[in-house]
Amino acid sequence: MSPRSLLGTDQGSGGAALDLSVRIAGLTLANPVLTASGTFASGREYAGLVDLDRVGAIVTKGVSLEPWAGNPSPRIAETASGMLNSIGLQNPGVEAFIAKDLTWLAAHHPDVPVIVNVSGHTCAEYARVIERLEETEGVAGYEVNISCPNVEHGGMAFGTDRYAAAEVTSACRAATGRPLVVKLSPNVTDVAEIARAVEDAGADCVSLINTLLGMAVDTETFRPMLARVVGGLSGPAIKPVALRMVWQVAGAVDVPVIGMGGIRDARDAAEFMLAGATAVAVGTANFVDPATVTHIVDGLAEFCRTRGIVRVADLTGALVTD
Amino acid sequence: MRMPMCEACGDSGNRDMAVEHVVVRSNDRVCEGVGLMVLEAPATASKVRPGQFVHLRIASDREFMLRRPFSVHRAHGGTLEILYQVLGRGTRAMSLTQREDRMDLIGPLGHGWDIPDGLTHALLVAGGLGAAPLGMLAEELARRGVAATVVMGAPTGERLVARDLFERVARRVEACTDDGSAGEKGFVTVATHRLLDEGGFDMVYACGPEVMAKAVAGQAFEAGVACQVSLERLMACGIGVCLSCVVATVNGQKRACVDGPVFDAREVSWDVSEIPPRH
Ligand SMILES: Cc1cc2nc3c(=O)[nH]c(=O)nc-3n(C[C@H](O)[C@H](O)[C@H](O)COP(=O)(O)OP(=O)(O)OC[C@H]3O[C@@H](n4cnc5c(N)ncnc54)[C@H](O)[C@@H]3O)c2cc1C
Ligand SMILES: Cc1cc2nc3c(=O)[nH]c(=O)nc-3n(C[C@H](O)[C@H](O)[C@H](O)COP(=O)(O)O)c2cc1C
Ligand code: FES
Numbered sequence: 001m002s003p004r005s006l007l008g009t010d011q012g013s014g015g016a017a018l019d020l021s022v023r024i025a026g027l028t029l030a031n032p033v034l035t036a037s038g039t040f041a042s043g044r045e046y047a048g049l050v051d052l053d054r055v056g057a058i059v060t061k062g063v064s065l066e067p068w069a070g071n072p073s074p075r076i077a078e079t080a081s082g083m084l085n086s087i088g089l090q091n092p093g094v095e096a097f098i099a100k101d102l103t104w105l106a107a108h109h110p111d112v113p114v115i116v117n118v119s120g121h122t123c124a125e126y127a128r129v130i131e132r133l134e135e136t137e138g139v140a141g142y143e144v145n146i147s148c149p150n151v152e153h154g155g156m157a158f159g160t161d162r163y164a165a166a167e168v169t170s171a172c173r174a175a176t177g178r179p180l181v182v183k184l185s186p187n188v189t190d191v192a193e194i195a196r197a198v199e200d201a202g203a204d205c206v207s208l209i210n211t212l213l214g215m216a217v218d219t220e221t222f223r224p225m226l227a228r229v230v231g232g233l234s235g236p237a238i239k240p241v242a243l244r245m246v247w248q249v250a251g252a253v254d255v256p257v258i259g260m261g262g263i264r265d266a267r268d269a270a271e272f273m274l275a276g277a278t279a280v281a282v283g284t285a286n287f288v289d290p291a292t293v294t295h296i297v298d299g300l301a302e303f304c305r306t307r308g309i310v311r312v313a314d315l316t317g318a319l320v321t322d
Numbered sequence: 323m324r325m326p327m328c329e330a331c332g333d334s335g336n337r338d339m340a341v342e343h344v345v346v347r348s349n350d351r352v353c354e355g356v357g358l359m360v361l362e363a364p365a366t367a368s369k370v371r372p373g374q375f376v377h378l379r380i381a382s383d384r385e386f387m388l389r390r391p392f393s394v395h396r397a398h399g400g401t402l403e404i405l406y407q408v409l410g411r412g413t414r415a416m417s418l419t420q421r422e423d424r425m426d427l428i429g430p431l432g433h434g435w436d437i438p439d440g441l442t443h444a445l446l447v448a449g450g451l452g453a454a455p456l457g458m459l460a461e462e463l464a465r466r467g468v469a470a471t472v473v474m475g476a477p478t479g480e481r482l483v484a485r486d487l488f489e490r491v492a493r494r495v496e497a498c499t500d501d502g503s504a505g506e507k508g509f510v511t512v513a514t515h516r517l518l519d520e521g522g523f524d525m526v527y528a529c530g531p532e533v534m535a536k537a538v539a540g541q542a543f544e545a546g547v548a549c550q551v552s553l554e555r556l557m558a559c560g561i562g563v564c565l566s567c568v569v570a571t572v573n574g575q576k577r578a579c580v581d582g583p584v585f586d587a588r589e590v591s592w593d594v595s596e597i598p599p600r601h
Contacts, residue, residue, distance in 0.1 A: 038564070039559075039563065039564065040563060041562070041563035045336070045559075045561045045562040045563045045580075046561070046563070048336070048337065048339055048340065049339070049340070049341060049428070049561075061563075069575065070565060070568070070575070073555065073556075073566075073568060074556050074566075075556070075565070075566045075568070076556050076558050076564070076566040077556075078386055078387070078388050080385060081385075081387065082387075083388060083558065085558070085564070085566065087564065087565050087566065090565045090568070090575065235387065236387070284387075284558075286559070286563075287388060287389070287558045287559045287560075287564065288379065288387050288388060288389065289379075290341065290428065290561070291341070
């Protein structure tokens with residue numbers, strides 16, 4: 001059976017214009033390819049290498065209320081088909097973020113939706129970051145990071161307990177009417193349970209996966225490769241796990257899902273969409289090829305065209321399991 | 323309170339950078355474990371300044387994926403020379419590449435060596451592969467008529483890489499080897515101490531193991547001579563976004579890939595080899 005009949009669409013690939021837009025949490029994005037938090041800063045450094053206006057949305061590096069110093073070095077280690085990081089959400093705090101990043105984005109790329117990734121040690125801190133950002137223009141929505149494995153307090157501690165996850169979500173929900181995405185941790189037994197909890201608490205969308213807790217050892221020195229010993233695994237190595245979790249969550253909640261984990265090309269992106277993601281995000285691959293996001297946008301268009309699919313959104317959940 | 327992050331954040335210093343697809347012109351063994359790769363990279367070669375680096379994608383779809391940072395040793399006639407030491411997967415793959423092989427790089431990257439106007443006599447200190455980023459500098463100093471004295475150190479005489487280049491352009495070259503097979507037996511710091519005592523230098527440029535860079539920075543400070551050091555950090559993105567390459571400085575944490583790799587030695591917080599978490 002061809003994907004065309006599978007999707008029940010009979011438009012040919014010839015005449016009809018391809019629609020790459022998707023809707024998540026009340027936002028219409030020109031295409032479904034986002035940058036994953038922490039791998040793209042706010043886009044400024046990539047400006048000379050990528051056409052930022054072609055990115056579906058920029059998801060910023062995690063922003064906290066006060067400046068955070070991050071973890072000791074070494075903070076990264078390359079592993080088979082992936083990398084570990086223990087950056088620890090180093091960031092200059094919300095005021096500097098507004099003054100530098102948001103101002104620059106508004107001046108140079110006013111049309112690219114900006115989703116601000118938010119971190120905190122307590123529910124109140126998350127909410128206060130959002131409250132501060134509510135006073136500014138140029139924020140399309142928030143992604144609440146309850147899944148960073150690299151901080152002692154907050155981060156993943158919220159994302160691995162459904163009550164804590166719901167509590168952070170409620171606090172953030174109360175602080176904003178803007179689209180609210182909650183980013184889930186894969187370091188749990190039942191990710192669907194956490195997804196349902198944040199949906200019930202008011203999330204408009206869930207994104208997953210954040211990094212998988214991992215470790216690597218230097219056999220020359222007998223030391224861990226990361227100063228913090230453990231860190232978050234990302235890159236192609238985690239794609240099958242990410243895909244499985246996206247599929248589970250998409251089946252468990254009604255809100256849209258942003259899928260990520262090891263995406264390198266349009267086929268990877270299509271896999272996530274077929275498994276139920278409405279949009280996808282690209283992380284580690286940006287480090288290897290800075291133009292990955294735009295290549296995927298072009299590749300998805302081609303993927304659809306060659307299969308007679310006229311709306312990329314039709315890929316979402318089109319997995320055939322019978 | 324001081325911001326635990328560079329002021330320049332987001333203010334990328336890498337305005338000239340681009341992805342360039344390059345072709346391997348030659349790749350030859352220099353000595354045990356060290357190779358010299360010549361890349362046809364006209365765009366980068368025309369822009370690169372001494373001390374800058376390129377982020378090289380050695381091969382795609384092998385067992386590793388991240389790029390590897392390498393200083394530009396020399397740039398001439400549309401080519402870049404990279405002097406590299408074989409350490410792990412990436413550099414081993416590099417040692418196996420052949421003429422006409424293709425790869426790509428992002429470059430030129432980073433803040434290189436500052437050459438202030440009016441400089442008269444510079445002391446260049448190269449520990450092992452630290453000679454790599456000093457090659458272009460030595461040539462540029464010669465071009466500007468600045469005298470250079472080079473102190474280089476290596477385990478053995480055979481491993482004094484780039485010695486010919488330095489002898490061609492520098493006023494004086496002193497070698498130090500662990501086994502005494504060439505030059506003085508012992509560490510470079512013995513020679514640099516003596517030279518700085520003799521005086522006459524108005525800048526020290528150092529690159530090598532961090533303990534060496536730190537020791538030389540201390541000697542320069544005592545002697546009242548300005549000093550710049552090129553520091554290495556593990557790098558994922560190479561362009562300032564991932565924060566894997568931070569260096570502790572008296573002005574907060576800076577990124578080696580954008581604010582460095584060359585730093586003013588007085589700016590580096592040498593005692594903070596590890597930055598403790600704040601919370
Ligand atoms: C700005 C900059 C310029 C550099 N210039 C040169 C150069 O001109 N010539 C040269 O030979 N090397 C240079 N290096 C170091 C070079 O990048 C590493 O040796 C290389 O990435 C190792 O890759 P690998 O896959 O062979 O080793 P891996 O398998 O990744 O690691 C093998 C060993 O090398 C160490 N290592 C890995 N990456 C680095 C790094 N970035 N810095 C220090 N140690 C590292 C690891 O900790 C490990 O012990 C430079 C590094 C930086 C940051
Ligand atoms: C260096 C690095 C920094 C990251 N920083 C953040 C962050 O600040 N906030 C966040 O929610 N996720 C962060 N992540 C997780 C990514 O956004 C993403 O969820 C994960 O890396 C999986 O995608 P990938 O395999 O495409 O990289 C970071 C990942 C990396 C590699
Ligand atoms: S290597 Fe990514 S910030 Fe320097």
